[in-house]
Amino acid sequence: MAIDWLLGTVTGVRDETPTVRSFTLGLPAWTGHRPGQHIDLRLTAEDGYSVERSYSIASEPERGGEVDITVERIEGGEVSPFLHEVVVPGDRLEVRGPIGGYFVWEAGLGGPLLLVAGGSGVVPLMAMARHRARAGTGVVARMLFSSRGPDEVIYAEELDQLAAAGDGFDVVHTLTRRQPAGWNGYARRIDEQMLAEVLEPLGAGTRAYACGPTALVETVANGLVRLGLPPDRIRTERFGPTGT
């Protein structure tokens, strides 16, 4: 059973931060996905030259017939500057998916759930958080989200809304380089002490998902093992510096 290329139509473009933009792709033939999976995107020039990249799906599967991807603009990249500068609603893009069957969480897996994100690594975790809210199961979940500064927090407003819903989800931010006046949250890179504090209310039965740069994911996965989580309850996805 091959995963066929589909033609998606861009139906929405939204700025998340000065360098991060979300695109909604209308896909009438979409067969559905699980939160955490990704798509492949293919761009083809007139002369047949083409490139492919993988992007995590940001949207929850409950939204049928379309997916959101969220793309960080990488200076000097071949694909992300094109998506940011050229693509507008009405454009069509070739995609195929869903892809990946391990870094996924569905409400049926239960919790408690710990989502640890670094920068644009939040994207597949956002699909899980959105799915969790829509599924309405009340699984207790926390997100620990590391961003460089307050203007670089992807999905900031929506995360606040999810946390305000009072259904068992909360989000803990750490701002590693720049903090707003009066900030009393974490202001350093994620470390084992921070993980211990965030994990504490969730307990040893937690399922953890970490996504971000390699150094962050290594710190988180190794730290959670030392804090007593079984390795098979820690799933990781990494964004290297080459994901342009």
Add this chain to the structure above:
Amino acid sequence: MGERFVTRGFVGRREPDSGAGGLADERRRRTPPGQYLTDDFPVLSAGPTPRTPLDRWSLTIDGLVSKPITWSWEEFLALPARDWVVDISCVTKWTHLDMRWRGVSVDTLLESIDLDAKAAFAIASCDGGYTTNLPLADVLNNQAFVAYEYDGAPLAPEHGGPARLVVPARYFWKSAKWIRGIRIGDRDEPGFWESLGYNNRGDQWLEERYSGD
């Protein structure tokens, strides 16, 4: 899709043909379809990095062989090794040319044992529970090696150290990190990613990324 789709406004960033067989042509010729070149060594793994102390590390070959064989770390390092310079392609789209490794050919590992006449497949098993499957035809004749050095230094844990399988002619998930065993069998059994939607064979030149490709 029949006729080739063209993405509006996309030109790409490729280097023009020099027509003279220059370096850019050479690099492009060695880049499989859908891949881009990088000089980085990205880390991808599904869970925490296992850390087995070397005094508790061993490598075992068993299954359809005349006699199972196990090497300790010291015994493994004493096996004849060589340098390998190979191009590596990851299914996540990066290709890194001329990666320099040191390691032991799978042929060397199999030298001291006889394979059963029915032996046709190998499945590598690893610390952390990872597995990947390969036909023997894809690993024999110096097509695969167990590496313990990368670029002149001991292989880092996040890159699969102390030792990983390297199979340059297949997507990099077949190059199992943290390898501890190779089981020889007569049947093909899908490994970890092969059971989760990735292609059973994974030939990057045929772009066999996912199940059904």
